[in-house]
Amino acid sequence: MKVINVLTKTTLAFAVAIALSSCAYRADLAQGNFVEQDKIDTLRYGMSYEQVQFIMGTPMLTDPFDQNKWYYVHYLRQGWSDPEIKNLVLVFSNNRLIDIQGDFNKPNDFEQSLNY
DSSP: OHHHHHHHHHHHHHHHHHHHHHHOOOEEEEEOOOHHHHHHHHOOOBBHHHHHHHOOSSSSSSETTTTEEEEEEEEOTTTTTTTTTEEEEEEETTTTEEEEEEEOOOOTTTTOOOOO
């Protein structure tokens, strides 16, 4: 009887410890495209789809009805903090980059197209 009582108390204490420790930690969660301002700074007006994809990677989302907008979305939640969501939208016309929108800065020399 005494052994069962000690075993029950030990098991209960272990279960409580596991339950409390799992509530104290929350793993970081990162999803989507990791976008850096350095990469955006290399984008220029008039770049083709292929050139942009080489620099930025595959977009998270493209509208099936409008292939001229590419969406790069990054979601980051660290521990119990509120998530940080950053968006980047690249706008094309006739297979050429014409605008950058979203939560990042457009490069100062974006309008200076590259010499091909």
